[in-house]
Amino acid sequence: MAVSAQHLRELNRAGQHDAVIQLFESDRLAATEEVFGQYVKALAKTDKLNSTALMQTLYRGAQSYMGQQGAAAAAAPSFAARAAAAEGGGGGGFAASALRPQGFSLPGMGGALLEPAALGATAAAGTALGSAKNPIYMMQAEPTFWSQLWRSVRMLGLAFLLMAGLGAMVEERGLSSRSILNNPxxxxxxxxxxxxxxxxxxxxxxxxxxxxxxxxxxxxxxxxxxxxxxxxxxxxxxxxxxxxxxxxxxxxxxxxxxxxxxxxxxxxxxxxxxxxxxxxxxxxxxxxxxxxxxxxxxxxxxxxxxxxxxxxxxxxxxxxxxxxxxxxxxxxxxxxxxxxxxxxxxxxxxxxxxxxxxxxVPNPDVEGRRQILEVHFEKIPRAADVDLKVIAKGTPGFSGADLANLVNVAALKAARDGHVSVGMGDLEYAKDRIIMGAERKSAVISEKNRKLTAYHEGGHALVALYTDGAHPVHKATVVPRGMALGMVTQLPETDDETSVSRRQLLAKLDVCMGGRVAEELIFGEKDVTTGASSDLEQATRLARAMVTRYGMSDRVGQISINYEDEGRSLSSETRALVEDEVKSLLSAAYARATAVLKQHEKELHALAQELVDKETLTGAQIRELLTRVNGKGGRAAPAS
Incomplete structure (x- = not known):
């Protein structure tokens, strides 16, 4: 045994470390502690101790040693200590850093520790180390907080440098510019x-x-x-x-x-x-x-x-x-x-x-609206009763897009009803839906309210028919739409109005008052409703404009007043004078509407009953009804 160890020592001193490794791994030498120490020293000298692939050679050497020592290895105080003592610390480079008192650590294995007790148990069992029956036990050493922090900082720094470099390259080569030009x-x-x-x-x-x-x-x-x-x-x-x-x-x-x-x-x-x-x-x-x-x-x-x-x-x-x-x-x-x-x-x-x-590029006038409707009807079948001039008159302020929407809604209505072409009724439905909203078919309205609404709308219609300067009645309806329970539509006799006369403005005031007057005449002052709120608001706004903007008041004079200035440039006396003139205009309109409806109360009852029965009447139907009632349906003398 000693001769074998001496021979290996001489080979190591002569620098023939590969010969020492070959002799030991050929199992021709006794696996004593001194022989194993020379083997480890040769591994360290040839720099093979740090290679993961060659660590198995160390295991086989350890297994051979443990297999021959048997239970003596398990009873030994420390395998690493004996290896460190071999040759007076000749393998100290390995024993000091890799072999520890509680086991030895193999480089490249994350600090895992091989326990000598496990090696001893393997030798006692007489089986190969690392087999299924005798696996190698390792413990992973957890990295410290500072090592993890340093690793994170390095990764973030690298990502930042990559992004900055990529952005600089895109900016330098103008890639963003080309991507914009590729936009369709x-x-x-x-x-x-x-x-x-x-x-x-x-x-x-x-x-x-x-x-x-x-x-x-x-x-x-x-x-x-x-x-x-x-x-x-x-x-x-x-x-x-x-x-x-x-x-x-x-x-x-x-x-x-x-x-x-x-x-x-x-x-x-x-x-x-x-x-x-x-x-x-x-x-x-x-x-x-x-x-x-x-x-x-x-x-x-x-x-x-x-x-x-x-x-x-x-x-x-x-x-x-x-x-x-x-x-x-x-x-x-x-x-x-x-x-x-x-x-x-x-x-x-x-x-x-x-x-x-x-x-x-303004909104089209009445002729422009008719032409736009003609263009939209080029690909839509049109019924013989369609009069686009009437539709154009009834859509003041409509843009080309609004008219396209009107034709589209009418076409959908005609298709839903099974018609082969778009008729006048479909266009009237589309116009009312756009202006006033959809019909409130689910609204529950009592018979009394329907009758009151019929008299209210009938009052508007009669005042418009018998007042000089008022636009002709186009349609009257008591079908609820949007926020309104009914509505009377008037269309100008000629094209769009560019200027309005005093007579026409007074006629508009009379028509606005016709609904409230009809309610008072038929149901009494105590049973009037809030249905005239929008009428009164419209009449008040128009009367104030006549006084402050149009110069149509004798007391205020020919002057334009900024009434919405909240009193900063308008004296209290002038404001009071404006209010008196507005009230005077509204009172006069109320009196004229009352006189018209009292004179034609018979027609009012007939018209209201017809509205209750049919819900919607055209202007021609209203005039025909008045002709049947008293043989006349024209207008009275011009209002004073």
Whole structure:
């Protein structure tokens, strides 16, 4: 045994460490403590002790040693201590750091400890170490708090550096710019089928824009004498009047690309992104010139600037101003913008040289509404009884979008009822639903209230029929709609009113009072209801306007008074005088309505009963009923 150990010691001293390892693992030497110590020393010298793949060799060596020592190994005080004592600490590098008193730790195994008791038990059983019957037991050492904190800081730092580097690369190469240009909304529409003939009800606006079409077709014709056409055109008007359709019609007539975008698409919380989008849009427009750039709702980015605005909003508007100034007359790029609030735009945006041409696109007049209805009925079957002129008269203030909605609601109503075409009744239903709301079919109304509503609406209708200056009655109904229990509709005899005479205003006051007067005459003063609240409000507002705005009061005179100024510039005497005049006008209207209804009380009873029975009567049906009652249905002499 001693000779074997001495031989190994000499080999180690001679530097033949691989020979020592080979001799020990060939099982030709006795596995004494001294021999095993030389084996471990050879492993340490050859730097094989730290390799995980070669740790199994150490296990086999330990197993061979334990197999020969048997129970003596288990009774030994410490395997690591004996290994450290071999050769006077020759294997101390391993014993001091890897072999501990309670076991030994193998590098690369996370600080796991191999217990010598387990090795002893393996030797006693005579089975291989690491087998299913004799597994190797390891304990994982938990990392400390500081090591975990350091690992987290390193990971966060690495993630931050990666994100910063990626952002810098995107900014440097302009990847964000290309992604914006790939937006379908910013690509030009090379073809558009919309023409000026498709736009109805805005003839004046079309005539102003025809010059833009001629310029896009031949820019040099306009610039040959040094003149410059406007670079920007601002379309101003209420919602739904066809501003976008007008812009498309310009592009369609000129046959040029059409860029469409909205002011809100330039909004971005990051500083500089909105300005970049503006640059990208105008750069693409210049490449496709001649073309049209249409910016809808430009007030989203073009509002008046103030020092409290965010920086990104200022930069976007500033970039828009710069791009508008950067155009040359020969570029052939026309910028068209639309807004509903021109007063909110920044002064620098609407100055000459930018959006210096303003085209007003108002709601259509009665003839324009008729033309718009004709366009919408091109693809919808229309019944023979449909009179679009009547519908146009009954829809004052309707925009093109409102009329499209009216035709659509009528078509849905006709289809739901099984009709093969849209009739006049369907259009009247659609108009009443849009103006007053849907029918309240589920409303539970007593017979007394229905009768009172019939007399109320009958009073309005009779006063309108027998008062000079009042519009003809178009329809009377007691069907509840919205907040109203009934309604009388009047239509002007001619087209839309541009100015109203004093006689017509007094007639409107009389008609407003007709409902309350009818209730008092039939049911008495104690049984009048709150149904006339809206009538009184409308009459009071009209009478006050006659006194303070229209100069139709002899006592107040020909003066315009800001009555809504809450007394800051209106004396108490003047306010009292206005109130007296308003009350005088309303009292006179009440007296005239009372005289008319007392004179035609017989017709009032007949009309109210007919409304109770049929719920809805047209103007022609009402006049026919009055003719049957007393042989006359015309108007009385003009009211004084």
């Amino acid at each position: 909304d910013l690509r030009p529409q090379s073809e558009t089928t919309t023409k000026f003939a498709d736009v109805k009800g805005v003839d004046e606006a079309k005539s102003e824009l025809e010059e833009i079409v001629a310029y896009l077709k031949d820019p040099h014709k306009f610039t040959s004498l040094g003149g410059k056409l406007p670079k920007g055109v601002l379309l101003v008007g209420p919602p739904g009047t066809g501003k976008t359709m007008l812009a498309r019609a310009i592009a369609g007539e000129a046959g040029v690309p059409f860029f469409y975008t909205s002011g809100s698409e330039f909004e971005e919380m990051f500083v500089g992104v909105g300005a970049r989008r503006v640059r990208d849009l105008f750069a693409a427009a210049k490449k496709n010139a001649p073309c049209i750039v249409f910016i809808d709702e430009i007030d989203a980015i073009g509002g008046s600037r103030n020092p409290k605005d965010q920086q990104y909003m200022k930069m976007t508007l500033n970039q828009m101003l710069v791009e508008l100034d950067g155009f040359k007359p020969s570029e052939g790029v026309i910028v068209i913008a639309a807004t509903n609030f021109p007063e909110s735009l920044d002064k620098a945006l609407v100055r000459p040289g930018r959006f210096d041409r303003h085209v007003v």
